[in-house]
Amino acid sequence: MSNCLVAQSGGPTAVINATVAGIVKANQMNPYYDKVYGGLNGIEGILKEHFVDLTEMSDEENIILKQTPSSALGSCRYKLKRDNIADFEKLFEILEKYDIETMFYTGGNDSMDTVAALSQYAKEHNITKHRFVGCPKTVDNDLQIIDHCPGFASSAKFIATTALHTWLDVNVYTRQEVFVLETMGRDAGWLAASACLSGVVDVICLPEVVFDKELFLREVKKHVEAKNKCYIVVSEGIRYADGTYVAAGEAKNDGFGHVILGGAGQAVLSMILDAGVAPRGKVQDLCSAQRCFASGQSLVDVNESFELGMSAHMRSVDKEFTGKMVGLVRKDQEQYDVDFIAVDASEVANKVKNFPSSWILPNYAGITKEGYDYLEPLIVGSPVVIYENGVPAFVKPYYMR
């Protein structure tokens, strides 16, 4: 017998731990692995042998883990570079030492590149003992091939709810004003588009559409003139025709090759005020809360994330199953349902799936029926939240124990 290892990478989501809970639960139902190790802080911690033993997790902890947002095992932005042979050798040494047959890695397109690189290294060195399986997670929903990423729907639900409630908030005064909601999403508009589910968005700027200041101000003006208000949603990653970010003044680098965005909301508000389109306005930047606020998880999202972990475990008993990412595709039928699939991690690695241009209405007016039809089924249902003293119960992060 042998063991498995699960670790988390990249930015947290509201349901990322449900995948870990699913892997642990699957191994309790079919104890294929002697031990389910949790690797702390992704590759970074694995290289330091920072492990916890999750094998005997109680059902109670498993349930609370599903409603605990953010990575309970910790995360990292450490990228395994293909030319860093020392890292690869060290990692395989550790896998050998702990008798790890399968390593599960949850993350976005960077993490899938890690899965692809490790399985490729194994293949090139005729190592057949260790397998590498990816589980997708990213609020950005920008992974290729699969229908959607676990984590996205809960963020989408939070964003749509916040849009609805802040719209109710900003409308109460008769005075002329605008409200700008800024969302994450990098170069993909999925999160921003999900604000449309609130049914209250007047003007929306997605990264898939070039930001044209004149056109934008004209559209905002129309709404302000018609009803004294304009509810605006902007994605952090909107750009001008020349490719520069609207938020350029604020942009920084996260030390991992990614630009940290933020400030697009403030930038467009300044344009509106400077142009005299409205005399006042407010920006709500949803910041970290949009990816980790878990009191409003989507039930569909939690269940899919959990089941995806189980599916990954089940498939991993196949000795040929390596370099794969388990994912979800939507069934071609009216009633929403998904099929679990497996794809080569290399096909997902380092690629971005944008919000389809054909689902975007002209003049920043919103999204099409196809967009709503895609988004709506994902945010349905709400898990029963277990509280402790009025605050959601949570599993203490394993990296803090």
Add this chain to the structure above:
Amino acid sequence: MSNCLVAQSGGPTAVINATVAGIVKANQMNPYYDKVYGGLNGIEGILKEHFVDLTEMSDEENIILKQTPSSALGSCRYKLKRDNIADFEKLFEILEKYDIETMFYTGGNDSMDTVAALSQYAKEHNITKHRFVGCPKTVDNDLQIIDHCPGFASSAKFIATTALHTWLDVNVYTRQEVFVLETMGRDAGWLAASACLSGVVDVICLPEVVFDKELFLREVKKHVEAKNKCYIVVSEGIRYADGTYVAAGEAKNDGFGHVILGGAGQAVLSMILDAGVAPRGKVQDLCSAQRCFASGQSLVDVNESFELGMSAHMRSVDKEFTGKMVGLVRKDQEQYDVDFIAVDASEVANKVKNFPSSWILPNYAGITKEGYDYLEPLIVGSPVVIYENGVPAFVKPYYMR
């Protein structure tokens, strides 16, 4: 027979409509008034005779109204000035015209001044036909005499939950960084202090304590040195010893004599970065969402807000009951419970109740057991949220119909 009128004023809360729902429901149980009018946009709309008829509200609408945040009747920042005789005369004319015996007004200390002023004017002019009753609401929780204000607890719950979940988020990376959560509250620290209910706050700056930059940075540094992280909460209204706001650079005036605060979080983060206490950090400004995000309402808060509306209606059948505000005081017993009371609105008007200094630990270290004992019972329980297509159902604002 005659009618009553209910209107809302000041900033919205997550449960402000529950008070309206309570007044309407009470009148259905005891139809003392022929009609329950809703006045749109507070005094501003009443002066324009912008009324809706709420008398026959269905139970279904009543239930959804309770989970609809922000003022469904609209709000205003229009202050009835005592020397503006024309406004007073106009208002009493309208009350006469619509045969309004009692006017209920929900709001904060400004609105209670309106209630006091109207009843005083009536008294001075020997007008006995119209009565004026205030219902408290403000997320700031800064009203005198009463134990707490409806609206505060739901915001407190949202803030505590967001603090917990963003703390889980910021801890996942091993890198050194700080997180700053900025809350509303003006010159009172109630909202900021409620973040402590999460159990994760390292450093907290309340408006009741002079902001001492050196001491603050020293405390942050201690945490960063001990664990690479520091979770910081700041109230928008923190000030230096000379009385200037830490957020002074960003402060504006809301046209109503109040300074619009915001930017304290960014200001303290800049201090931390500039002093080299930590190399990176993030600010989450909870902005409007903290007062209107209603998917995480406190059940205690919703119920109390509803019952307070009922209590106001019941008491208002007493012909002597005018110039009063209905409120809640805590029973002197171990198990949390409240008594409904009535106080002179003038005693509450234009005064501020601060977070008690004796409940604040030195060195920005948090709050005392007395503080927790006060806050904890208020955020207990969560109403079952009714969703429509994945987004919370809501009552379309009456001012939009």
